[in-house]
Amino acid sequence: MIFTIAARELRSLFLSPLAWAILAVTQFIMAWLFLAQIETWLALQPRLAAIEGAPGVADIVVAPLLANAAIVLLLITPLVTMRSLSEEYRARTISLLFSAPVSMTEIVLGKYLGILGFFLAVLVMLTLMPLSLMVGTDLDLGKLAAGLLGLGLMLAAFAAIGLYMSSLTEQPVVAAVTTFGLLLLLWIIDQADSAQADGVVSYLSMLSHYQTLLKGVFNSMDVGYYVLMIALFIGFTIRRLDATRLPH
Amino acid sequence: MSSNTLVQVNGLSRYYNQHCAVNAVSFELARGDVLGFLGPNGAGKSTTMQMLTGNLSPSAGEIIINGIDLLDRPKDAKQAIGYLAEQPPVYRELTVDEYLAYCARLNRIPRNRIAAALATAKDRCGLGDVATRLIGNLSKGYQQRVGIAQAIIHTPPVVILDEPTVGLDPLQIREIRSLVRELGEDHGIILSTHILPEVQATCNRVQIIHNGQLVFTDTTAGIDARLDATALLVRFANAPDIATLQQLPGVSAARRLDDQRVRIEYSGDSPAEALVEQSVAYGWRLQELVTERHTLEQVFIELTAGDTAAHVEGAAA
Numbered sequence: 001m002i003f004t005i006a007a008r009e010l011r012s013l014f015l016s017p018l019a020w021a022i023l024a025v026t027q028f029i030m031a032w033l034f035l036a037q038i039e040t041w042l043a044l045q046p047r048l049a050a051i052e053g054a055p056g057v058a059d060i061v062v063a064p065l066l067a068n069a070a071i072v073l074l075l076i077t078p079l080v081t082m083r084s085l086s087e088e089y090r091a092r093t094i095s096l097l098f099s100a101p102v103s104m105t106e107i108v109l110g111k112y113l114g115i116l117g118f119f120l121a122v123l124v125m126l127t128l129m130p131l132s133l134m135v136g137t138d139l140d141l142g143k144l145a146a147g148l149l150g151l152g153l154m155l156a157a158f159a160a161i162g163l164y165m166s167s168l169t170e171q172p173v174v175a176a177v178t179t180f181g182l183l184l185l186l187w188i189i190d191q192a193d194s195a196q197a198d199g200v201v202s203y204l205s206m207l208s209h210y211q212t213l214l215k216g217v218f219n220s221m222d223v224g225y226y227v228l229m230i231a232l233f234i235g236f237t238i239r240r241l242d243a244t245r246l247p248h
Numbered sequence: 249m250s251s252n253t254l255v256q257v258n259g260l261s262r263y264y265n266q267h268c269a270v271n272a273v274s275f276e277l278a279r280g281d282v283l284g285f286l287g288p289n290g291a292g293k294s295t296t297m298q299m300l301t302g303n304l305s306p307s308a309g310e311i312i313i314n315g316i317d318l319l320d321r322p323k324d325a326k327q328a329i330g331y332l333a334e335q336p337p338v339y340r341e342l343t344v345d346e347y348l349a350y351c352a353r354l355n356r357i358p359r360n361r362i363a364a365a366l367a368t369a370k371d372r373c374g375l376g377d378v379a380t381r382l383i384g385n386l387s388k389g390y391q392q393r394v395g396i397a398q399a400i401i402h403t404p405p406v407v408i409l410d411e412p413t414v415g416l417d418p419l420q421i422r423e424i425r426s427l428v429r430e431l432g433e434d435h436g437i438i439l440s441t442h443i444l445p446e447v448q449a450t451c452n453r454v455q456i457i458h459n460g461q462l463v464f465t466d467t468t469a470g471i472d473a474r475l476d477a478t479a480l481l482v483r484f485a486n487a488p489d490i491a492t493l494q495q496l497p498g499v500s501a502a503r504r505l506d507d508q509r510v511r512i513e514y515s516g517d518s519p520a521e522a523l524v525e526q527s528v529a530y531g532w533r534l535q536e537l538v539t540e541r542h543t544l545e546q547v548f549i550e551l552t553a554g555d556t557a558a559h560v561e562g563a564a565a
Contacts, residue, residue: 004353008339015341096337096398099301100354101326247263247307 001102005110009084010117019118022076027125033068034129037061058140062130063214066147069126070210073119073155074183080118081162082176084111085241089170104241108163108234115159123152143216150213153226154206158183160233167240252279254328254406254436255300260309262295269295271460272309277406282432284451284468285440288552292460293440294334297410300438301331314405327356330404334411336395340384344375344394347383348401355402365401372427373397389420396424400431407431408438413446425450444544454544458552471544479540480512480520481505485533496522511540 013019041060048054088094097107127148133139161182166175183206190205202208209222255277262270270292277283287293298304300311302322311318311325318325339347348369352362370376373393378386383394392412399407412428413421428450431437441447447454448468456464485508493502493512501513512519520537527534 001354001356004350008350011346012339012341091337091340092333092335093337093339095298095301095303095331095333096351096354098303099326099329099331099333100351101323101356102354103323245303245305247305 001106002110002113005097005102005107006113006117009111009114013080013114013118018079022079023122023125026072026076026122029072030065030069030126030129034061034065037064056140057133057137058130058143058216061133062139062144062147065130066151066214067210069151070154070207073122073151073158074187075180077155077158077162077183078165078176078179081115081159081166081179082172083166084115084163085166085237086169086172086175090172098245104238108167108237108241112159112163112234112237115163116156119152119155119159123148123155126151140216146216146218147214149218150210150222153213153223153230154210157206157226157229157233160230160237161186164233164237164240167237253277254279254281254314255438256310256312257300258310258312260296260299260311261307262292262299262304263307268460270299270306270457273457273460273462275455275462275465277436277438279405279436280432280434281453282428282437282439282451284447284454285438285457286442286444286447286454286548287440287457289442291457291552293457294410296457297331297408297438297440298333301329301408302326303331303333327402328405330399330402330407332395332399332407332409332412334414336391337398338383338391338394341382343380343382344370344386344397345379347394348397351398352401355404357402365403368403369397369401372400372430374423389416392416392420392424396427400435403435405435406438407435410440411442412439413441413443421446444548448544456548456551463551464547471547478513478515480514480518480523481509481536481538481540482512482523482534483509483536484527485535486531488530488532493523496526498522508535 038061041057044060085094088097102110127144130139130144162175162179165179165182166172168178169175186204186206188205188207190202190208203225209225212219212222253276255275257276258274260270260273261268273292273296275283285293285296295304299306300313300318302318302325305319313325314328316325316328339350342350345366348366349362352365357365370379373396375390375393375397378390383391386394392415396409396412399409409428413424416424425446428437428439432450432452439447439451448471451468453467454464454471455462487504487508487510490502490504490510493499493510496512496519498514498516498519499512500515503511503513505511512523518539520539523537524534526532
């Protein structure tokens with residue numbers, strides 16, 4: 001049942017030109033950044049060759065690429081998630097789901113998986129670029145995997161937040177704006193807390209957890225952070241959907 | 249509760265903040281019933297229907313669908329319901345076939361029976377010709393039919409239709425009405441509407457809701473009996489004296505409306521035959537003879553326009 005809803009969600013996303021436009025623009029920007037990073041690496045390479053244990057292509061090309069990808073995806077996430085529930089409220093199609101024999105949890109998970117499906121496509125297209133480096137050079141696949149895991153987890157957290165914001169309003173644009181605001185806040189939140197670097201506020205920062213994964217360090221604390229974020233916002237969304245039916 | 253009872257509603261209430269939209273409504277629906285749900289705007293029709301289909305949670309009360317409590321086991325109960333909301337819940341970017349296949353899967357129809365269910369639903373709602381078109385490009389009438397097809401695709405015992413004929417042209421209205429009658433043979437149907445002749449044409453039971461309370465419940469046959477004619481409207485080119493008319497057998501009162509028209513009240517058998525005979529014999533030149541019937545409309549207006557509860561109670565008794 002979850003997959004039926006997810007498949008419909010994904011299908012509707014790809015039936016709108018928005019999804020294709022997002023994919024094309026993201027790919028173009030990422031390709032530009034990728035090529036710029038390659039250029040940097042080519043300029044540095046003669047000097048790096050002389051140093052023992054110098055940073056490899058994974059450090060110089062892949063890590064900055066994935067770091068930039070996170071920012072680009074932060075910008076596009078609100079556009080992808082904004083319609084998922086708001087549009088159903090607005091077009092009153094939500095009554096189809098409410099009167100069908102499916103639970104709120106199934107509806108929310110179905111919607112969430114549909115969005116993840118789209119992000120998976122983004123991620124796959126993105127991964128092809130660093131993988132193409134394997135043709136000409138050695139690539140540290142472990143580092144790439146850690147970085148991709150980080151990016152994937154972060155996208156999944158973005159999606160959960162976007163889905164929740166979309167469940168709050170009938171207006172897709174409002175959902176987009178609030179999603180963007182919250183994501184950006186979580187991104188920069190540790191800047192206010194620079195004096196005490198291991199405070200609660202800095203733990204909330206999405207960026208710091210991502211940076212460790214980009215360095216190739218797999219820390220269960222960081223993975224746990226993203227899983228927690230995802231579970232939290234999915235839980236909120238289920239509660240919210242349930243609450244729309246309650247007397248108030 | 250007999251085995252034929254499909255829906256049983258006990259003491260259903262719903263508040264919006266302090267405002268009580270539905271107040272302690274109770275009723276039953278049996279297999280083969282087509283129940284017309286009437287009421288002015290804002291009376292609580294849609295709220296009641298949304299509660300019956302799990303789109304809103306009731307503030308109080310109990311809903312039993314096909315023997316299953318909707319609030320305790322929502323999934324099992326919802327399996328037995330097909331619901332068309334006021335605005336058909338269609339995805340404009342899908343084709344009719346894609347949409348109905350999605351609805352079939354949502355309603356847990358086994359994979360190998362989806363094609364057959366789709367074909368039946370399309371056939372019943374006359375959607376064969378538009379199966380591959382985008383729903384967004386269809387006319388309102390066709391979208392409405394897609395909505396109905398969605399509600400019956402899993403052949404649920406209970407079908408709930410919220411104003412299914414709004415915005416349709418007269419021909420489409422007729423088709424939908426005959427579809428509803430046809431569905432009523434093997435499903436239980438609850439239908440809400442403002443259009444009173446629609447109820448008389450399609451339903452076998454009527455319920456009127458006003459200010460959140462059920463003020464009237466009866467079968468349409470019972471209403472017909474209640475609405476028995478007790479007056480004739482007659483027009484003569486050469487009208488006789490009122491006194492003459494009053495002496496006709498069965499006539500209890502006669503009143504002149506204008507030069508030519510007379511309203512004759514009677515009890516027992518209609519004096520129409522005697523009237524015609526006399527008219528011929530005395531040269532009254534009868535030109536028009538109409539039995540004045542109470543319509544459901546009169547009952548409706550009587551029940552919903554009156555503001556005292558006592559008045560309403562009296563009419564519903």
